[in-house]
Amino acid sequence: MKTDRTLAAIALMLLAICLFDAMGLIIKYLSPRFQAAELSAYRNVFGLIPAMVVLYMSRDWHARGRIVKVRQWKLAALRGVILTFSQFSFYLSLGLISFATAATITYSNAIFAVAFAVPILGERVGALRWSAVMVGFAGVIWIVRPGADAFTPASLLPLGAAAGYALIGVMARLVDDDVPTPLINLYSTGVAMIGGLVLALMTGGFTPVTQTSDLWWIVAMGAFGGSAVLLLTMAFRMTEQSNLAPFNYFGIPLAFVLGWVFFDEQPWDELFPGALLIIASGMIIIWRERSVRRAARA
Template sequence: MPHKRRMRTDRTALAIACMLMSLTLFDAMGLIIKHLSPRYGVAELSAWRNLFGMIPTLIVLYAARDWHARGRIWRLRQWRLAVGRGVILVFAQFAFYMSLGILSFATASTITYSSALFMTAFAVPLLGERVGALRWSAVLVGFVGVIWIIRPGSDSVSWAALLPLFAAACYALTGVTARLMDDDVPTPLINLYSTGVAAIGSVVLTLFMGGFSPVASLSDLMWICAMGAFGGCAVLLLIVAYRMTEQSNLAPFSYFGIPLAFVLGWLFFDESPWAELFPGALLIAAGGLLIIWRERRLARD
């Protein structure tokens, strides 16, 4: 019995490590997008990210034994839902990538962490979940933090802060609708559908907005490849983490990206937006952690 408990603990620790690495890769992808945004359009950066990001997903799908055992099925019964998730992802990426070119890196990244609050709200109409007063209070606390950062009516470009907020709502919508998919569908296949549709949508959007810009240098090409690889691997590491242990074990670590984004923005872009982020960022994290605590208590009961 102690041996089994030790193995379970080891898997949880490995899952936490995978999640922290995933958040680090997501932030690294964001840094590259902010670095490339002065020379390339938002839509084309989204297109490159999705095109290169499909490579890790295909590798994991072909390595999945269950997928091979079931006859390597590509078609999904709920393909319309999968395509819809990809369309939503196009809007999410476009808004978030645009915000990275306007706002400080830490501010744009922090606002997207309100997606946990949106997921709680969307779970009511879409999944039929019952949300009590405590969790609604947590959502309210988190949104007060978002409003604190956005500062409506101030002299700053508060409209730009609505972009990552919109992206957070879209990312939350893709997360909630993923739970509507059939349980026997491999997660990499769901991700492949979403990323593939997002790639097609962002390519069409790029062509509509004037086409792709010539890649200026070999270093830019390497950055573009790294952007897609980091984004694709981050998603897969997150999937691996959630399959290795319960979501409640990982959720407290999901806000690791907020201080990490602040440090990375300071190191690479000499940004230190203390006045913009605090105490709003603390309220966003507090609201999310309160939801997590309530979920764990309900699961225990």
């Protein structure tokens, strides 16, 4: 039964990755007509829906009296502020560089998560994990290529987004254990929605949606992103995160194929072998985490 739940969780995660990439494709498609900030605002409006759905489905939340007030609301709000700028950076990068390159660089978030866990959580990181971080960082540098003729400052945007996403994940572990995860996500997404609205107004306001097709694309963007968050939440509740983490890198080849099919992008020289180093780094970190957990259970 446990194996069946793990397989189902893996299937849900793979579907979520596909939906996230579909959302990214729509963002890239809409980027010539809409600002990154307003797309982020639209995304978070729809992002509130899955957070509310998952919260309502939480038995623990109902058992605790459906409490919506969080003691660490400032921490939850800070995560929302960081999410605002992380989304803005990633969405902006999708309109400036190839889809696969932007997506691949964001997968370096595991590297940043290890680095942030030391000062924020007080974790002790051994030589093996630091070596994995350095391997992944070398892969990122290979893709970004600072100082090279092909370097573009826009490639730093998804790198900043990856750092922000990692910081959000690490900060989530500071939240009290009795606070439901969807409630924290609801706070953070709500703040990010407001942040996106403010950024959009500060950078030129909202662009009128004059085409019905654009309206449907915006709705689909929010639906895909919101559904992906819901599926991921379901997957992580069905099995241990270490069982799912290796499949996270399925998004790198998928992003390459989708960028090739829909935008005729073939960034071979940009991505390889840097993407392989990022994948190798993540797999080493995952292997190390699973080894530690197995030793603790023995």
